[in-house]
Structure formats: structure tokens, C-alpha cells
Amino acid sequence: MAPYRGTEDPETLTFQSATAHFRRNTAEATATISVCLPRNSPNGGLGGGGAVRAPTLEEFCRSSRPVVPGTTLRWGTESMEGEFLVLTIRPTRPGVAEIDSFAFDYARDDAHGGQSGVERIDGQKFVVRAR
Numbered sequence: 845m846a847p848y849r850g851t852e853d854p855e856t857l858t859f860q861s862a863t864a865h866f867r868r869n870t871a872e873a874t875a876t877i878s879v880c881l882p883r884n885s886p887n888g889g890l891g892g893g894g895a896v897r898a899p900t901l902e903e904f905c906r907s908s909r910p911v912v913p914g915t916t917l918r919w920g921t922e923s924m925e926g927e928f929l930v931l932t933i934r935p936t937r938p939g940v941a942e943i944d945s946f947a948f949d950y951a952r953d954d955a956h957g958g959q960s961g962v963e964r965i966d967g968q969k970f971v972v973r974a975r
Contacts, residue, residue, distance in 0.1 A: 854920045855956040860949040862911035864931060864970075870939030871974045877946070879917050880905035880930045901930060935974035943970040 864875035883906045901908040908930065909915060918927045933941055945968055951960035 853956075854918060854926070856953045857917045857919050857950045858953075859911045859915045859917065860913050860951075862929065862948050862950075863946065864933075864943045865945045865947070867942045867944040869941045871935035871941040871972065872937050872939065873933050873935040873941035873972060873974070875941075875943060876932045876934075877911045878905075878908045878930050878932060879911060879915060880908045880928045881925070882906065882928060901932065905930070931970065933970065933972045935972055938974050941972045941974070944968055 862877035864877060866873070866875070878901065880901060883904055911929070917929065918925055920926070931943070931946075933943070935941055945964060945966045947962055947964045949960075949962045952958055
């Protein structure tokens with residue numbers, strides 16, 4: 845999820861959780877949502893979304909950390925310090941893993957109203973087929 849909209853109004857989001865919902869998961873996959881500080885450019889090759897086939901996030905991220913309660917994200921900056929949310933799907937056996945929605949429990953910083961709550965994003969379709 846890229847925070848860049850061509851404007852500079854950076855803020856800090858603080859997460860309580862970030863989860864992906866599997867519509868089906870015969871591959872017994874795990875899904876991790878991490879905060880990524882891109883490598884080499886403001887979007888690190890991750891801008892615009894899409895799939896990346898790499899064994900680790902280190903190829904694209906200078907640093908990454910899974911979202912757990914208290915994780916922060918620097919949002920809305922086009923600088924080298926702007927961060928992204930990245931979904932990693934890891935199948936553990938042959939099969940199909942399909943994600944159809946996400947839920948994010950987060951709070952905005954005080955300078956941006958301090959709102960908090962859960963945002964659910966439905967209608968997604970991320971599919972991994974493992975052989």
C-alpha cells in the first residue's frame with residue numbers, strides 16, 4: 845500500500861493490528877503485513893502495488909518489521925524516509941491461497957486529528973498458487 849499522492853503532509857500511524865483474510869487457503873499459507881522502508885528510492889520499486897517474487901523483503905526494503913500492537917508507520921512522504929505496508933504470503937504446502945480482504949486497526953497522530961478505529965478493505969484478490 846503506497847502512501848504517496850503527490851503531496852507532502854506526512855503523519856505517523858500507530859497500529860494495533862493489520863490482518864489479511866483468506867477466502868480459501870488449501871496451501872496452508874501464512875500472511876504477514878509489514879512496514880517496509882524502501883531501498884534505493886522513495887518507493888523502492890514497490891510503488892503502484894503488484895506482486896514481487898523474492899525470497900525476502902531485504903531486496904526491496906532497507907528495513908522491515910511485522911505489524912504488531914504499537915507498530916508505527918511514517919505515512920504520506922515522498923522522501924527516502926516514507927514507509928509502505930507490504931503483504932507477504934508464504935505457502936507451506938501445495939495448494940492455493942486467496943486473500944479477499946484486510947483489516948487495519950490504527951490511530952492517526954494528533955496533528956491529523958488523532959482518529960482511531962478499524963478500517964476494512966474488501967473486494968481484494970491476491971492469489972498464490974504453490975506447487
